[in-house]
Amino acid sequence: MSGRKELLAVQFAACADQVNWFVPLKQSVEGLTAEQAAWDATGTNSVWNNVQHLTFWNNRYLARYKGESVTDSVSNNSETFDVSAVDITEENWSNAVEALLSSLHNWRNTILDSTEDQLNTLVSIDHKELWWESIANIAIHNAYHIGQIIEIRKKQGSWKPYNWHI
Incomplete structure (x- = not known):
């Protein structure tokens, strides 16, 4: 395993459920x-x-990375946050969290199965970023919104400090 693959895989594990320097998604929505x-x-x-937004972008870029066609589209980024058509039920909330966790785990596994050549390929002809750079930015994007989730919970009064050790 290359150092780059390992680093990217660790970033997605940290975003999903591996406690490290910040609280991961699983613990940020616990309870x-x-x-x-x-x-x-x-x-x-x-x-x-935020969970909806992250799921959209993680799944979209994962499909692109795997060479799958991407059929969902949005006219602006604010649409990726929209949950107005979703019934607010415990089952739907649980499914939303599981969908994002699954996407993060799929990213981690896909990264570990990647070759250096895949990671060093351009995202697209008109997008002059290599896939490994884009994947690193996706991980940072996840961490950013996970931090927002905790801030929202603090404002709401539903956040109990997570007891974690690194």
Whole structure:
């Protein structure tokens, strides 16, 4: 395994459920009810909005990386946060979290199965970024929104400091 693959895989594990320097997604939403997840603080997205957004972009880029066709599209980024058509139920909330965790795990496994040549390929002709660079940015994007989830929970009063050790 190359150092680059290992680093990228560790980043996705840290975003999903491996406690490290920051609280991962699994722990950031632990104990959160559907109603709390959908809580809309004025001027910010809800936890559920952030989970929806991350799932959209992780799945979209993972499909592109694997060479699969991407059929979903949005006219602007704000659409990726939209959960207005979703019934606010515990089952739907649990499914939303599982979908994102699954995507993060799929990224990790796909990275580990990748070759250096795949990681060093351009994302697209008009996008002059190599895949390994884009994947690193996707991991950072995940970490950013996981931090927002915790901040939303703090504003809401539903955050209990996570007891973790590194």
